[in-house]
Amino acid sequence: MTVRPMVGRDSQFFWDGTAAGELRVQTCNACGVLRFPPGPACPDCGVLDRGHVVATGDGTVFSYVVHRHPPVPGKELPIVIALVDLDEGVRMVGEVTDVPPEEMEIGMRLRVDFDRVDDQLTLPVWRRA
Known part of the structure; x- marks a missing residue:
């Protein structure tokens, strides 16, 4: 779920x-x-x-957290969640899917990708640019 x-x-x-x-x-x-x-x-x-x-889907990590507990339905922990400053000037929160927690850095460049959960839901996720 x-x-x-x-x-x-x-x-x-x-x-x-x-x-x-x-x-x-x-x-x-x-x-x-x-x-x-x-x-x-x-x-x-x-x-x-x-x-x-x-949006272009390009941005920079403003801040991030590593979620280790409590469990999140449908997710394997830890989860990296970042505040991403889009190049267009707005800030979004999202999951970073391909960067291990120990490699995350403020200022890292990220690019949006899309995780199709099912026919009704596609989530934006962030990957290293």
Whole structure:
């Protein structure tokens, strides 16, 4: 069993993107500001007119943790979880799948990949660039 994300009106575009192999970031159609996580209104100008851009999928490790306990359904421990600063200027949290905990570093370059869990869920994961 895998822990599943909440999918709603504000995030459906993101999950549709991961299923298509795209990392989508919400944008305000009025002022152009990018934001993650997505939400109903622009935090800069308050407008409800939102769209998205497709990110390059490249980023830099801002911070990370190594999750050793408690167990996570569907995952083998330890799990490396990073805060990734995308080149587009927003920050995302995600699992790093190909870097051993002892090799993780702040500033490491990562690239997004996609883990197809089943027909309804594809998760973005991060790999060494």
